[in-house]
Amino acid sequence: MPTGGDSEAPAAELVGITKRFGPVVANDGIDLAIRRGEIHGVVGENGAGKSTLMSILYGLRRPDSGHVLRNGTRVRLRSPAEAIGHGLGMVHQRFRLFPDLTVAENIVIGAEPTRRGVVDLAAAGREIERLGEVFGLYVDPASRAGRLPVGVRQRVEILKALYREAEVLILDEPTAVLTPGEAARLFDVLKTVTRTGTSVVLVTHKLSEVLTATDRVTVLRRGRVTGRFVTAETTADELVIAMIGRSLGPPRRPAAPDGEPDGTPAGRPYALEVDGLTVLDRDGVPRLSDVSFGVRPGEIVGIAGVAGSGQRELIDTVTGLRPPGSATSGGVLLSGRPVRRGREPAIAYVPEDRHGRATAATMSLAENLVMGDHRTPALRGRAGLSAAAVRERARTLVERFAIRAASVGDPISALSGGNAQKAVLARELSRGTPVIVVEEPTQGVDVGAQEQIHGLLSEARAAGQAVLLQSSELSELRALADRILVMFEGRVVAELAGDEATEERLGAAMTGATATPGQAAPAAETESSATAREQGPADAKGTTR
Amino acid sequence: MNILELTFVASVLTATTPVVLAALGGLLCSVSGVFNMALEGQMLWGAFTAVSFSHLTGSAWWGVAGGVAATALYSAVLSVLAVTFRADPVVIAVGMNLLALGLTAFLMRQILGVGGTYTSPDLHGLPTLAGMGLDHVPVIGPVLGSQSPLVPAAFVLVAATAWWLRRTRSGLRLRGIGQHPEAAESLGLKVGAYRHGAVLAAGALCGLAGAQLALGNVTLFSEGMSAGRGWVAVVAVMLGGVRPLRVLSACLLFGVAEALGFRLQGAGLPQQLADAAPYVITLLALILAGAAGRRRRTPLETA
Amino acid sequence: MSAVRLGSLARGRAAALGPLGRSAPAVLAVAGALVVTTLVMLVVGVDPSDAYPALIRGAVADGNLEYTIGAFVPTLGMALAFAIPLRTGEFNLGGDGQMALGGVAAAALALRVPLPPGVAVALPLVVAALTGAVVAGISAPLHTRFGIPAIVTTLLVSTPAVALSSYLVRFPLAEPRTGIAETPLLPDAAHLPAIGASGYVTIGLPLILLLTAGWIYVDRRTVAGYEIRATGANREFARYGGVRVDRLAVVTMAGGGAFAGLVGGLIVLGPPFRFVDGALTAPGYTFTAIAAVLLATGRPIAVPFTVALMTILQVGGEGMERDAGVPSQLTQVIQGLVIVIVAALATTRVLRERRARRAQEIDVGEANA
Structure with missing residues (x-):
């Protein structure tokens, strides 16, 4: 369907794109050409500038300098609507479907076929079926989008772009x-x-996908192009060097905790123990199925998995924040005693959702820093909560954790993402609880803060705290965790030691590829409960009860 | 007493009409993703302006037109502040409801020259359908004969709105905008314009509701005469979600309760308790729906 | 870095302006409301130079001042009834019903149960507060369990509650044989002791001031106050911090209702020492108080002052009607405008903050790219 223009010219071309956010240069003079009919991989680590570049191509952001060509002609993209008009289509990582509209309505909305003023859903359905046949994308036009499984929703998103005659289709971490x-x-x-x-731009950080699915690859690192390859002529090693500036050595291991000559805390009883935990939601659908594991003092246990594999339910149950209306069986034990509901005080918890859960934007930094500790006698004045003690504690934490803030009395919303995250970590880690639960600790923070945060977690481990670390960054897990549990469909399907957890093995387990889900469960069960049984529950219970 | 008597049905329709008109406005806002709690004040403002225009022009229909236009204008305050400036629609609504109460009470003394209640033989109410030749038709005659043309019009409007939302281009877009404004925006839909339209249309419908209340149900204006009907309309939208027919059922429930209370009053129930009945029943319906929604995991909250 | 710098500069300016700077929205709202009201006057042919002096005279001229203070007490009470739940983010619009049933409960107790002096005043007030607390408290579980916003349920409960109080006063509690919708005169022991000569100012004034001071203290300086504010700022944050938010919702809703009930009791035990049907709700204390609280823009310490201002407008409005022939309902117009303008101004602040926050999020440099 390509139309017009110079047939030699690329379908889309970004020329000299530079985009700054304050002091950070997200894109630094990037050139990228997408040829007609190719699948072009754009890869790079998190923060490399991939999303910024794609948002410029899709009209969501405007570059500070540089421009975009379509079929050799310069185009102005000031909004997604304009980009759509120029034959660009994008499938976002977070789908943008209207949940209560039907598939057909979702696809045609904004470009509806009408007959005498009435939306012609029959014609829409025919067109969707035609596109489905051409591209092998089968969906029922009459079903409601909100009820579809994730994979089908993605198909609807792709159809939405194809229906609008997209000639360049961008997929962000699909x-x-x-x-x-x-x-x-x-x-x-x-x-x-x-x-x-039609051309496809595939944005990803998974090397295996790049190697199997693309024709050509452009590698970004810190806002610059560090490599252009023809996929068939390159190797994973070459790509890795372009991505991270060096080849992948053995994963960096954190130092062994003090007083552990053999470097493992294996002999200690579990500080946190999850035993046969099953969680059903309000509708009785299982969200977690028979999950068992333990975390020992001085150990970081990582949780990996595709988003929505049960991590949320696991952590909410462990920390006592499970929403009402769900049911559990099995247990969560803290040094042998059951966890308390409505927020367990002996667990420090750094949530993923910084704005929604971990902070209150309109409250001051000081007030944010005492949440959870506000009942402790240390903060009491003559009567009630002492404002002076609250401020004092805040100042101490600001200093100790190097939080950059003008004043502890300012609202926490005045802090940058990295500093707000450090404030949350400061609050939670300063409590010195035996167990720490951390979700996505470095999401949305800059590189400097990332290093600091990793340092803090390693320190906590060295201090003998038990750390449960959930992250979608495999590199983070491999760098920090002693063991990594992989979750899939509400079960722990694999447990890998930190040094044997290669990206490939983790990736395979995360997608249930070690076995089909049905078979994976019992296999994983025996694996994880076998390790647990060795010196696990019986020991722990014996020593503490 | 036979509650299936046709006159009872007639009084249910009378009680339901103003509420369903306002609720239809609330529904449009809800579909577009704006929480409109200012229905009460707008209905009162509509009643007052309709009576004023009827008083000034000597024509009930000019009164209706004036009420609709004036209330749409009044709702522009909500539209500008809540849609353009993203002000808290709940606080705006609280202010606008109070403002309507004060403005109507103040202006009635200035324009109509009395306080409390204004009624006059010179004030023209809407014609009844009987007067328009419908009284000889069986069943429909007794049911609709004493009603103003706005009563059947309200029910037609509900059906028309349901069809419009389902089948037309603009209806589809309005639904999409309410469900996922960012997605709609990125497809090039004018989210703000649709929302302004919904809020202004709600204003016009509340004006119609007020006109029916003051020139149809009765022919007078009294201070605070909307008497919570706008809030019942808000509840009807919470109960009915974005489905016009469900919203209509919720309004009918209120209408039945009010008509029943009125009947029971005739049978000796103190007026105070009869007045309370519709609100108690509305509240109970809300609680039952809330309990059911909890089981179905569809929270009622639209805010 | 530049974003951080700019942000701290802006904060520095706000700090330099001090309390004056923080009151700016309130001052602007009142000024804006008065401008619009003046326009309304001019449009309908009222001379503002007659109306406003009459309004001031009506509120503070001798003889009227006591009456203004008499109205200040219930308005301040109703302000707390609205403000306490508002701190957790709940709207209590049902003050009228809570107040009316509180008043009925106080009157019934004072009329039917002979009590020793002292107790005869205190106990009805306590019962009135408890009644108000129960009426309002219903709305909390309706929100936390069923997801029905309190703004709707408080209002829906209020209408029947007022109707019920009206029924009780007209029938079971009515003065026999008179046909007037009021209770008999309460026994002398149940009359609120007056302060000063006229009788309009009773011990209700120090009582409500003391309770207000107590609330401000709790809000600012106690654990409960901190938890309430945190819940209002971000419910999920509070829950995450171990705050039992559902229980807190009940406590604050009932606490607000208790103040409304108490106001009902104070009115009934004050002159004319009986429950007169409609006398509690007719002056519009509930909405005057709501306007005052919203004008205080989230600062408890400002509430007594905004209530004083709104009371002066309200009472002065009646003087304006007497002296200048301007309908007193104009003061409701002012109140409504104040609320709308406060909301509009709050928005510009929110928008500015949102813009600042977006700048910072970008400042992180797309790390979640």
């Missing part, structure tokens, strides 16, 4: 939410799509 089977199907579809001349 496999983050997919099972391996769904991912394979997606790549098949993308190959079909390119056969009609």
